[in-house]
Amino acid sequence: xxxxxxxxxxxxxxxxxxxxxxxxxxxxxxEPIKLAVLEWTGAHISTHVAGQLLEKLGYKxxxxxxxxxxxxxxxxxxxxxxxxxxxxxxxxDIYPKVLEAGQIQNIGLLGLQTREGWIYPKxxxxxxxxxxxxxxxxxxxxxxxxxTPETAPNARFLDxxxxxxxxxxxxxxxxxxxYTAVPAGSEGALVAELESSAAAKxxxxxxxxxxxxxxxxxxxxxxxMPPCKEDNNxxxxxxxxxxxxxxxxxxEKWPAAYTFLREFQLGADDQQQMMLKVDKNGExxxxxxxxxxxxxxxxxKPWIEAAGE
Amino acid sequence: xxPLSGWINAVADAVVPVVQPYFRAVSTALxxxxxxxxQALIWLPWPAxxxxxxxxxxxxxxxxxxxxxxxxxxxxxxxxxxxxxxxxLALVILAVPLSVAAGFAIGVMAWRWPQLGPVVTAAxxxxxxxxxxxxxxxxxxxxxxxPVVGLIASAIYAIPPMVRNVMLGLERVPSEVTExxxxxxxxxxQSFWHVTLPTALPQxxxxxxxxxxxxxxxxxxxxxxxxxxxxxxxxxxxMRKAEFGQSILSGLVIALMAILADRITRGFxxxxxGGAGGRLAGRTIMVMFAVSLGLGFLLRFFLAGGAxxxxxxxxxxxxxxLNQWVLALVQDHAALFxxxxxxxxxxxxxxxxxxxxxxxxxxxxxxxMTPGLIALYGVVCAALAGxxxxxxxxxxxxxxxxxxxxxxxxxxxxxxxxxxLGLALMAYQSMGWKMAVFVAxxxxxxxxxxxxxxxxxxxxxxxxxxxxxxxxxxxxxxWAASSDRVSAAVRxxxxxxxxxxxxxxxxxxxxxxxxxEFTALIAIVLYAVVPPIRYVEHGLRHVDAGVMEAVTQIxxxxxxxxxxxxxxxxxxxxxxxxxxxxxxxxxxLAIAALVGTRDLGQxxxxxxxxxxxxxxxxxxxSIAFIAIVSDRLIHAWIGSxxxxxxxxxxxDGGRG
Numbered sequence: 001x002x003x004x005x006x007x008x009x010x011x012x013x014x015x016x017x018x019x020x021x022x023x024x025x026x027x028x029x030x031e032p033i034k035l036a037v038l039e040w041t042g043a044h045i046s047t048h049v050a051g052q053l054l055e056k057l058g059y060k061x062x063x064x065x066x067x068x069x070x071x072x073x074x075x076x077x078x079x080x081x082x083x084x085x086x087x088x089x090x091x092x093d094i095y096p097k098v099l100e101a102g103q104i105q106n107i108g109l110l111g112l113q114t115r116e117g118w119i120y121p122k123x124x125x126x127x128x129x130x131x132x133x134x135x136x137x138x139x140x141x142x143x144x145x146x147x148t149p150e151t152a153p154n155a156r157f158l159d160x161x162x163x164x165x166x167x168x169x170x171x172x173x174x175x176x177x178x179y180t181a182v183p184a185g186s187e188g189a190l191v192a193e194l195e196s197s198a199a200a201k202x203x204x205x206x207x208x209x210x211x212x213x214x215x216x217x218x219x220x221x222x223x224x225m226p227p228c229k230e231d232n233n234x235x236x237x238x239x240x241x242x243x244x245x246x247x248x249x250x251x252e253k254w255p256a257a258y259t260f261l262r263e264f265q266l267g268a269d270d271q272q273q274m275m276l277k278v279d280k281n282g283e284x285x286x287x288x289x290x291x292x293x294x295x296x297x298x299x300x301k302p303w304i305e306a307a308g309e
Numbered sequence: 310x311x312p313l314s315g316w317i318n319a320v321a322d323a324v325v326p327v328v329q330p331y332f333r334a335v336s337t338a339l340x341x342x343x344x345x346x347x348q349a350l351i352w353l354p355w356p357a358x359x360x361x362x363x364x365x366x367x368x369x370x371x372x373x374x375x376x377x378x379x380x381x382x383x384x385x386x387x388x389x390x391x392x393x394x395x396x397x398l399a400l401v402i403l404a405v406p407l408s409v410a411a412g413f414a415i416g417v418m419a420w421r422w423p424q425l426g427p428v429v430t431a432a433x434x435x436x437x438x439x440x441x442x443x444x445x446x447x448x449x450x451x452x453x454x455x456p457v458v459g460l461i462a463s464a465i466y467a468i469p470p471m472v473r474n475v476m477l478g479l480e481r482v483p484s485e486v487t488e489x490x491x492x493x494x495x496x497x498x499q500s501f502w503h504v505t506l507p508t509a510l511p512q513x514x515x516x517x518x519x520x521x522x523x524x525x526x527x528x529x530x531x532x533x534x535x536x537x538x539x540x541x542x543x544x545x546x547x548m549r550k551a552e553f554g555q556s557i558l559s560g561l562v563i564a565l566m567a568i569l570a571d572r573i574t575r576g577f578x579x580x581x582x583g584g585a586g587g588r589l590a591g592r593t594i595m596v597m598f599a600v601s602l603g604l605g606f607l608l609r610f611f612l613a614g615g616a617x618x619x620x621x622x623x624x625x626x627x628x629x630x631l632n633q634w635v636l637a638l639v640q641d642h643a644a645l646f647x648x649x650x651x652x653x654x655x656x657x658x659x660x661x662x663x664x665x666x667x668x669x670x671x672x673x674x675x676x677x678m679t680p681g682l683i684a685l686y687g688v689v690c691a692a693l694a695g696x697x698x699x700x701x702x703x704x705x706x707x708x709x710x711x712x713x714x715x716x717x718x719x720x721x722x723x724x725x726x727x728x729x730l731g732l733a734l735m736a737y738q739s740m741g742w743k744m745a746v747f748v749a750x751x752x753x754x755x756x757x758x759x760x761x762x763x764x765x766x767x768x769x770x771x772x773x774x775x776x777x778x779x780x781x782x783x784x785x786x787x788w789a790a791s792s793d794r795v796s797a798a799v800r801x802x803x804x805x806x807x808x809x810x811x812x813x814x815x816x817x818x819x820x821x822x823x824x825x826e827f828t829a830l831i832a833i834v835l836y837a838v839v840p841p842i843r844y845v846e847h848g849l850r851h852v853d854a855g856v857m858e859a860v861t862q863i864x865x866x867x868x869x870x871x872x873x874x875x876x877x878x879x880x881x882x883x884x885x886x887x888x889x890x891x892x893x894x895x896x897x898l899a900i901a902a903l904v905g906t907r908d909l910g911q912x913x914x915x916x917x918x919x920x921x922x923x924x925x926x927x928x929x930x931s932i933a934f935i936a937i938v939s940d941r942l943i944h945a946w947i948g949s950x951x952x953x954x955x956x957x958x959x960x961d962g963g964r965g
Contacts, residue, residue, distance in 0.1 A: 036535075039549050065542050066454070066535035069920055070445075074454030074536070094920035149654045150825055152670075158824060162911055163918030184824050185905035185914075192551035192819035199636045200643035202823075213550075279550070 027254040032060035036071045036083035040187075041213050045274045046085040046110065046266050048289040053264070053300055056293075057307060059257055069094060075247050076103035081254075082246040082261060085110055089240035090164055105246050107258070111265035112242040115210040118157075118168070118223040121198040124205070125221060134175075134226045137205065143178055145203040151180040158193055158206035159183050167237060168207045174229040179205075194218055209240070211268045213275040260307035270296075313758050314916075314923030321922050325450050332451040339457050343403050347537070350395040350402075355386060357605030358395075364597035366569070369576025377572065381565040390562050396539040397528050397566065400456065404463040404524040409517055411464065412471025416516075419472065420479040429476075433469040438892070438936035440899035441466060441530040442913045443929025446922040449534065456539075459531020467523040474516025478509030514578030521574050522808075525567045529810040533917075540566075541810065548812040548903075551819065553635050554628030560813040567808035639820050646821045654827060662769055664719025686717065707734070720769045725756060736938070739945040751934045758927050760912060767898055767908035767935065770826060774833040774894045779887065781834070782841025786886075787871075789842065790849035799846075803839045811836055811900045819904055829901035837893040844886025848879030881947050888943045895936045 033054060035047050051061040066074055066083070069092045074080035076098040086095075098104050120131065127145045130136030137155075146155035159168045159181040169181035184190045190206065191214045197204035198218045208220070228236035244261055251258040274292060277283045293300065350358070359382040366378035385394050419429040441462050448458045482505050490504035506513075532541030540562050547555035639646070659668045665686070669678045678686075690713035697706040711731050715723055729752045737745035755764050789796040811832065818831040852875045860874050876883075898910030905911075909928045916925030 039546055041550070064536060065532075065538050067533050069918060070449055070454060070458075070534045072920075073449045077453055079454045079536075092919050097920075148823075148825075149651055149659065161905070161918075162907075163915040182824055183905045183907075185911070186549070186903040188548045188551045188816065189819050189824050189904050191549075192816055193823055195551060195636065196639045196820040196823075199640040202643055202647075 025255045032062040034062045034064050034081045036066040036080045037063045041275050041279050042271055043085040050084045050264055052289055072098050078247045084244045086243050086245050087240050103248050107244050107262045110242045113268040114239045116237050119208045119220040120205050122219045123201050127203050132221050132224050134223050154178045154180040157181045160207050161185050175226045211272045213279045216276045256307040260303050263303035263306050314927045317923030336452040336457045347399040350399050353605045354608040357601045360601040364594050365573050368594040369573040381569055388558050393540040396537050401524050404460050405521050408464045408467035408520050409471050412468045416472040416475025420476050434937050435933050436465050437469045438933035439929040442899050442917050443925040446920050455536040458534045463524045463527040466527050467520045470519035471516040474512050478512030482508045518574040521570045544810045551816050553816045554631035556813045560809045564805050564808040568804050650822050650827050662719050662721055665717050667719050720765050755931045763909045763912050771894045775890050778834045778837040778890050779841050782838045783845050786842045786845025789846040807839045824905040828904045829906045832901050833894050833897040836897050837890050840886045840889035848882030849875050852878045884947045891939050
């Protein structure tokens with residue numbers, strides 16, 4: 001991550017040398033910058049932190065709720081100005097389409113350290129001794145515990161919803177593991193199963209990702225994955241990238257905001273702490289974001305300065 | 310495989326850029342009034358808005374309706390969803406007049422030129438049965454991102470009930486009335502506006518009521534696109550977080566809005582139809598509206614806006630308690646829930662899906678179908694069919710053979726040619742060769758598009774769900790018909806089940822029964838159980854009093870009266886209820902996809918995720934196909950001489 005940051009710093013540096021005059025311009029401060037607010041709490045936090053910092057810069061900001069896939073239609077025609085937390089592993093077919101058409105612009109990674117893989121509620125280590133090693137999943141007692149009428153004689157593995165693609169099924173097949181991947185249908189279904197499994201101690205093995213607020217409430221273990229059969233996205237799970245995306249006309253309309261958003265970063269630890277405050281303690285989203293901003297001036301000052309130069 | 314979805318996409322790619330500017334212009338034009346209404350509603354301080362709502366309630370009904378309205382306002386305020394509720398209201402306020410106007414125009418056209426009838430009916434059927442998820446992507450492409458897409462989607466779904474009621478109302482105007490008008494010297498225009506239309510008005514107002522309800526039920530779909538912070542968005546977010554308490558809290562807001570809109574519009578409809586007096590006069594309502602506006606101005610100028618809103622801290626505590634309660638229930642009774650689920654799965658679901666041949670394994674039933682057992686099964690089936698044929702009932706014989714095969718192979722492995730032929734035969738028997746050709750062509754098209762497995766899975770889920778809802782619903786309806794107290798207790802539950810966004814039911818079902826078809830089944834049944842309850846109760850309660858008196862006097866027992874008189878007489882209404890149950894189950898398919906089914910609904914959902922307009926439309930049309938065929942079959946069965954009691958045609962929402 002540090003290397004990436006350094007790289008970005010380098011890029012910004014170069015662009016500043018190349019176009020020192022452009023960076024200082026604020027552009028259209030009368031018209032609000034419309035930030036997409038996606039469905040999950042993490043995105044709410046990233047967006048509100050970015051939004052409040054943009055306001056500090058002197059812009060008007062409007063928060064617009066948007067579905068994860070529909071947002072790209074909005075970003076493509078400028079109805080939405082920017083979206084700061086886009087998980088590139090879950091962008092459907094529409095993202096590459098509009099990106100290729102030049103209607104949106106990927107302005108770099110958010111710097112959110114992510115993780116993706118197979119998880120289980122902590123008590124599963126007693127059910128399947130040997131976890132987190134993947135070999136423990138193949139033990140008969142483990143298969144027996146995870147078997148259900150729908151999947152018998154195989155064990156049940158809770159997979160991502162069908163529309164997110166199913167790498168878990170491929171990897172299970174690669175390793176001849178006696179598991180049947182059952183698609184979950186939605187993120188809510190994944191979370192509901194995890195919570196009820198932890199509460200009732202019913203065995204569960206599932207695909208999941210971090211940072212996610214559900215992991216702040218439920219203690220889980222991550223399976224040490226079997227070696228990949230082929231080193232690609234189909235047969236291998238790699239941490240997904242999270243990017244910031246803007247409408248193609250953003251740079252021209254709000255040059256300083258553009259520079260700022262390229263600089264903008266938010267780490268997983270910071271986000272997870274804020275998530276806990278919002279989701280668990282019921283604190284106000286705006287106040288939590290403002291808190292982070294007042295406590296981390298050293299972090300964001302350089303971004304504002306880069307934009308203001 | 311027929312690449313129909315690919316063709317649709319190719320056509321769309323070519324057509325969309327050409328027509329897009331016009332649609333975008335419409336979108337811009339619509340967003341202006343929408344913004345204005347939203348701003349106005351948010352600007353209006355809540356005491357003023359509350360007064361207006363109560364005035365409307367007072368005009369539509371009595372003291373009780375005003376109390377319901379006041380309670381709803383208090384609830385929304387306590388739950389801290391005022392702004393969201395106003396945003397939703399803005400959508401509905403714009404969608405309803407648009408749909409009513411469009412529906413009126415189409416209905417009058419179809420009435421004036423009867424040759425348009427079949428085309429209009431087909432279009433209406435599609436508008437009501439294709440799940441909205443299927444056309445969200447095309448709408449998004451055409452109209453661009455924003456709340457206008459939700460508005461259009463609402464209008465598409467809300468127009469048909471208006472059209473159906475307009476057509477019915479105009480058709481039912483007695484010819485004596487129009488003739489009297491002509492004799493009085495009306496020209497055609499005067500005759501329409503001053504004679505025909507006023508006579509048909511009560512039916513038209515039924516249409517307005519149904520259109521309002523349909524528009525409200527689409528609020529949640531509008532939220533999938535996003536673009537403004539409405540109450541549907543809150544429901545979706547809580548669904549995503551699997552927060553039951555929060556989803557109930559926000560879902561109830563929609564349910565309350567729907568119930569209130571229903572009672573108020575229905576109250577005004579009754580009033581036009583010459584209902585009971587004792588309500589506020591129109592002029593008084595207007596005065597109260599003016600007073601409310603004045604109050605609004607005063608409050609805005611003399612008080613800071615923020616100070617008007619009570620906080621939502623109180624409700625948040627209850628929400629947490631509710632969440633913990635669900636989790637505790639899961640924790641304490643995991644074994645019980647697993648037992649219920651496994652019982653239904655082993656005894657009921659698996660045999661239907663994978664058949665006796667698939668379910669009889671050591672893992673599931675503990676024994677294997679040996680060749681001897683299979684032979685025995687075949688002999689028994691053949692004997693039954695032979696007996697039926699010999700005794701002259703060849704239809705029963707065919708049915709026995711089909712059912713026997715089905716039970717053995719299960720729906721999943723059922724040979725498709727037999728299925729297509731059987732269905733076409735059924736259609737031919739009840740409705741003639743035209744319907745048979747339609748059925749055969751439709752199934753073949755689905756087959757050719759590679760959606761067969763999904764179609765079978767959908768049929769399987771729907772059949773089981775309709776059977777279960779029918780059984781449970783009929784029992785409850787029977788009970789409600791025999792006891793006023795039960796009836797009064799069941800009604801609000803039905804209202805809530807029908808108006809609450811269906812997503813809300815998914816969360817507890819998931820917690821208790823995990824991802825899978827059983828959970829989908831629960832969610833579908835919860836929604837589809839309402840029509841049988843309502844129709845059975847309505848049918849039984851409205852049996853001709855004279856007939857009842859006569860059979861009581863000849864000395865029948867209550868059971869005899871029920872079985873031999875009331876049930877047979879109520880059968881046409883009950884069959885309409887069955888029809889509505891099927892429609893409800895089908896409409897839940899797209900939503901049940903969220904708990905991981907493999908049916909057509911899931912295909913629609915996957916298409917939405919991939920922004921694949923063609924695939925979504927093909928899967929959506931397949932669902933519409935099932936709906937239309939089953940609707941026609943049931944109506945043919947009821948017989949053409951019977952007209953539905955509220956007269957709104959076949960596919961209107963079953964809000965009896």
